[in-house]
């Protein structure tokens with residue numbers, strides 16, 4: 001099938017410049033339509049708010065030691081607030097855990113004005129626009145992939161640890177690292193899955209975690225101690241704190 005959108009590419013040399021490119025992307029027609037439609041129709045609880053309604057940039061350190069990779073923005077979370085994992089239940093879980101691991105300055109993430117700062121840590125997503133039902137298509141995943149690859153390429157100058165939230169992010173992270181020339185053994189995603197490889201003289205650690213979606217947290221598939229264990233491990237691998 002011919003892809004109707006304008007395929008993204010990036011010549012950014014820094015993570016802030018990459019964020020600027022991402023924010024203006026319109027490559028995926030279905031996602032552009034959905035992110036903008038949600039921003040107009042809104043959820044009743046947020047009808048007085050102005051939704052972001054654009055691709056959601058990465059958040060955190062511009063020279064991260066630890067990279068966290070999620071799936072995609074939530075329709076009424078990051079697509080509303082403009083900051084990744086901000087303003088929904090997944091974000092409550094994620095930032096709470098990051099705070100307990102010494103990776104975030106406050107335990108909550110409610111808006112871009114809440115003062116939250118990540119410590120040597122950056123959060124990106126495999127797909128930057130909110131998808132219907134939280135499910136990007138294969139074409140959308142592949143269309144957005146150059147941004148993740150570029151982000152990892154720049155971040156890898158300082159990052160020695162990566163956490164992927166869910167199998168979608170796990171596979172996207174490994175694909176990007178392979179495209180950058182790293183030899184990554186094929187390892188099936190699981191909560192706590194771990195891969196290490198050498199980048200020159202540095203040991204790089206990849207860790208898999210269940211995504212803190214309501215589907216996992218409401219059912220008890222993912223608990224706070226399980227998530228905390230992942231981020232304590234990641235902080236240690238990245239030598240933060």
Ligand code: SF4
Pocket residue numbers: 008022025026027028031032055127128129140143144
């Ligand atoms: S998902 Fe990625 S490639 Fe598609 S429109 Fe959004 S930013 Fe662009």
